[in-house]
Amino acid sequence: RERLLQTLIETRRRGGKVVFDNNYRPRLWASVEAARAAYERVLAEVDIALLTEDDERALFGYVDSEQVFAAYPEIEELVLKRGADACLIRCQGERFCVSAIKVEKVVDTTAAGDSFSAAYLAGRLKGSSPEQAALAGHRLASRVIQVPGALIPRG
Secondary structure (H helix, E strand, O other), rough: OOOHHHHHHHHOOOOOOOEOOOOHHHHHHHOOOHHHHHHHHHHOOEEEEEHHHHHHHHHHHOOOOHHHHHHHHOOEEEEEEEEOOOOOEEOEEEEEEEOOOOOOOOOOOOHHHHHEEEEEHHHHHOOOOHHHHHHHHHHHHHHOOOOOOOOOOOO
């Protein structure tokens, strides 16, 4: 963990962007306190954070989006993923709310959040606005949850 943190710090020092997509799994940590301390150290070094309401609640006890946004004023671009609900974004002081895409039949939510994050970041790297990137994220996630497993079949 120390090596990772030092790499993040060095990356930013050299002008690189650091992205963090949280994925709290309690059984992988000795305690919630240990996880919280590690997350806090990493979050202090990121430019873009892709967080989930559930993880923020479990780790820090935040009960709403305002608490999450208030907790990280230094993060340049913060995306709060909220499952089937609209995602909330703060980017360079502006706030956006981008509705999720409703799906008639959800088969499996495995990789929905990861799919959203991948499409969001791909969009931002290509120059899309935060809103356009979030819509792309919702589109991909809505496709992923309609099939079993984490991969959309080809064709």
